Amino acid sequence: MLINILKSIRNNSGTISLTDLSKEFNIEISLVEQMLNTLERSGKLIEIKIEGTENCTSCEECPILNNCSLTDIFQEKRYQLT
């Protein structure tokens, strides 16, 4: 199961969503989530976070136009194959 998910991610040429995986394997999304979490633990996937923005002294003080209006998009988790 877990191994098949990993294979499916590897064989996919592009981004896939948890919904895609849940349909492909006919399992609940929450289970897919948990599996990705496990794959992350074993170092097969890494979660992509927006680090690095720490040097922007907060959007509030962004020197020019501080309307980085799309930051909120990234509440969603993203993983990438290692």
Add this chain to the structure above:
Amino acid sequence: MKKSLRIALAGNPNAGKSTIFNALTGDDQHVGNWPGKTVEVKTGYFQIDDLKVEITDLPGTYSLSSFSPEEEIARNFLIQEKPDLVINVVDASNLERNLYLTLQVLETHVPTLILLNMNDVAERRGLTLNTKLLSEKLGGVEIIQMTANKNFSGDELKRKIIATAGTQNDLHLEYPKPITEIIDQLVPVIRQEAGLKIYDPTHLAVQLLEGDRHLIDDISLEAKNTFSKILGKSQENFEEDISIAIADHRYKIIQGITEKVISRKKGDVSFSDRVDNFVTNKFFGIPIFFVTMYIVFQLVQNVSAPYLDWIDGVFTGPLTHWATTFLIWVNAPDWVSSLIVDGVLAGVGGILVFLPGLFMMYLLLAILEQSGYMARAAFVMDRFMNKARLHGKSFIPMILGFGCNVPAIYATRTIKKPEARILTSLLIPFMSCSARLPVYLIFGMAFFPDKSNIVIFSLYLLGILVAASIGIILSRTLFRGETLSIMVMELPPYRLPTLSSILKYAKNQSSKFVKNAGTIIVVFSTILWLLLNLPWGVQNARDSYFGQVSNSIAPILAPAGFGTWEASGSLVTGLVAKEIVVSTFAQIYHIPQEEIAESDLGLGLEFKEIAVGFGEATILAGKETLEVFTPGITLFPDEELREDIGLSKALRSSFTPLSAYAFLVFVLLYVPCAATMGAQKQEFGWKWMTVSIAITLIVPWILSVLVFQGGTLLGLG
């Protein structure tokens, strides 16, 4: 019989542990930090009969390895403190996910009671759980069902706690043979080590195989060597790691259980799924995204236009009049009046006119984001970027670039490979940041009054296409060898956005914009005013220092159709920040104060005029907004043509629609702003900043020339 019990609550985040903890303990609780950790652990007490029970609310975790401090605390508590009972709080609506932790808890062989919570949610989702069967499958563990936040049955729970505390739990997971063989080799070694007596040998063996090697940090060297030998060999025979094989086996067990235990009401594809099938469809996804953005721009434009007239009217009319009156009254020298009226008021007014449009845009973006659509759009765009052979991680910074390029440049730090990072940072400037929107709006309305949304939309699209093309070119030349990596992402459920939160967001973003207009633009307008008036007393702005410098650049831009000193001057000041392009035009084309017809309406009438103007603008914006949703049907026939603001007229005197579009292409693609350059310098050094500047000067020049010359050939000029 013991007079006191120690028990713990364990479970996934949000399963309801604290709700149950609070209901059981009331006020009798205290918060402490786990030694050496910053994670909070709450302990509380309750009494039943003459038994005192100490209960610990463990942090919520999805598993019990030492992946995070929370998990380590939860696990150490179960293994080292050996509580009399652990209450595993399970979210019944999410059984599949919760069972992973449950299996791990049961594997520790601590006495366990399962509390199936959130039954109301499970019911709403049409799930029925066979708890008897579940208990059987889990080695006969006790289960009680509850909806903790609605009808918490404390007495029943307390009785069950006393009854189950200290009982054995008998679940033995049978792992497949290759795994058991290795476990069997490890167990005798574990048994021999005095330091490992607290552990259940089989459980410790499994944990070691799952990678928690530090559990055996403090044992004898001899035993350590034996472990290393066995563990070293353990990787053979497995397709992936042995840890994956173990986890895989747990998931098999979970699936076996849930298949039998959960029955679902059939036939209801959820609303969310149905929408997703459409919105993230391989073929429709991108068109739908484009249509959505098209509507957004249409609305932004429709709301902008009427208010733009109104704010412009307020600035050039009453405000200017009041300022002039005041300045005359205080006997201000001419140059001060000119600075304030022709410089600051013109510059700031030129920018503030966009506030309503931007407010609308923030509002719409907040709606799209909070409803969950933005995540889908991001997903669809993601696939597209992947096709363009961009590094998966490039996507986040690129999307951030639509807001502001500066944080986007910093966000490239998530990309570990230096070449991929630099490549991404070179593409970010092509993402149309929101500072460029005012330029599009003012030109769109002046030259393409009925189709400015198409124009704006085409610019955003062009930015993406240029970024993708340059990405492809660079990744095959300068940055070869970059491999693709695949991304997986989560799509949140659709929700109804709340009015208060979208308003708050739009308000926050707009106030930033206003603050910006009040600081940078004021300072810059002052500087520009000075440059436009030096050498002192210059009659024609064209002969000012600024005009002369701009004029010397103009010939370079002539092939693109906008070789005027005004256009090149605005582009030069736009290097500081893109919205300054607009305020510069506003200042250059500002009609000097003397020429304004003296309006002597009196203060009261002027206020009335402002208020009436606002009302009219609002009605007009409302009408036009409604018409967006009835395509092809004219609800409100145009009573009169909208009056033009002065700047539009002035622009039309020096641009044709074709050269205006070429100009917008240039604005879209050229050096974003000083701050972005600064960020690039800081992150990648002078060399790459220079490369970036070169690219963002050459590419826009080529493309705007192509647009203008191509358009002229096609007879569009």
